[in-house]
Amino acid sequence: NAGVTQTPKFRILKIGQSMTLQCTQDMNHNYMYWYRQDPGMGLKLIYYSVGAGITDKGEVPNGYNVSRSTTEDFPLRLELAAPSQTSVYFCASISLGQGILSNQPQHFGDGTRLSIL
Amino acid sequence: LAKTTQPISMDSYEGQEVNITCSHNNIATNDYITWYQQFPSQGPRFIIQGYKTKVTNEVASLFIPADRKSSTLSLPRVSLSDTAVYYCLVGDPKNTGFQKLVFGTGTRLLVSP
Numbered sequence: 551n552a553g554v555t556q557t558p559k560f561r562i563l564k565i566g567q568s569m570t571l572q573c574t575q576d577m578n579h580n581y582m583y584w585y586r587q588d589p590g591m592g593l594k595l596i597y598y599s600v601g602a603g604i605t606d607k608g609e610v611p612n613g614y615n616v617s618r619s620t621t622e623d624f625p626l627r628l629e630l631a632a633p634s635q636t637s638v639y640f641c642a643s644i645s646l647g648q649g650i651l652s653n654q655p656q657h658f659g660d661g662t663r664l665s666i667l
Numbered sequence: 668l669a670k671t672t673q674p675i676s677m678d679s680y681e682g683q684e685v686n687i688t689c690s691h692n693n694i695a696t697n698d699y700i701t702w703y704q705q706f707p708s709q710g711p712r713f714i715i716q717g718y719k720t721k722v723t724n725e726v727a728s729l730f731i732p733a734d735r736k737s738s739t740l741s742l743p744r745v746s747l748s749d750t751a752v753y754y755c756l757v758g759d760p761k762n763t764g765f766q767k768l769v770f771g772t773g774t775r776l777l778v779s780p
């Protein structure tokens with residue numbers, strides 16, 4: 551059981567380039583999240599998804615796009631990389647029961663370190 | 668959204684008990700309190716979650732007073748490997764997920780020999 555898997559682990563981009571950060575979970579979780587974490591700071595929510603085909607913005611969505619075509623995958627797209635997007639990106643997932651007060655914790659991936667020069 | 672306030676940093680020595688307090692004055696009726704631990708270069712890891720009174724697991728204890736406006740994470744007999752950042756989060760998990768949770772800057776715990 552791999553949990554939440556993020557690829558790549560490291561990447562260096564030039565300004566204006568685009569890339570997709572991959573996130574896959576094998577726990578059949580319905581909720582998935584993308585966060586970014588700047589040095590010495592807490593995590594900020596970029597986008598989240600409550601199920602396949604459904605996504606919504608978090609705190610800091612500008613400059614990013616997401617899609618959720620399957621339960622397992624939740625890729626994050628950077629279209630025009632900017633230095634301000636240099637950060638560590640974390641993907642997370644959680645499963646919630648319908649009508650049940652569930653306190654299952656989020657499962658996090660190990661992150662993608664992205665530098666934009 | 669329930670905002671949380673934690674100390675920025677704490678120092679301790681091996682073998683001591685560490686208590687980290689989190690303030691959440693506007694916690695809502697359905698909100699749970701969750702604590703995460705994060706090591707450098709890793710994603711946050713769930714430690715403990717509770718609603719009221721006291722919760723204990725193999726890693727930590729969580730104390731929540733009756734008014735629920737604060738909570739205290741207690742780490743018994745810390746070791747060097749407990750050096751990490753600890754986050755307190757408050758939110759309602761019922762059918763809405765944790766998308767509204769806000770990760771603050773957390774508390775940096777440094778354990779020395």
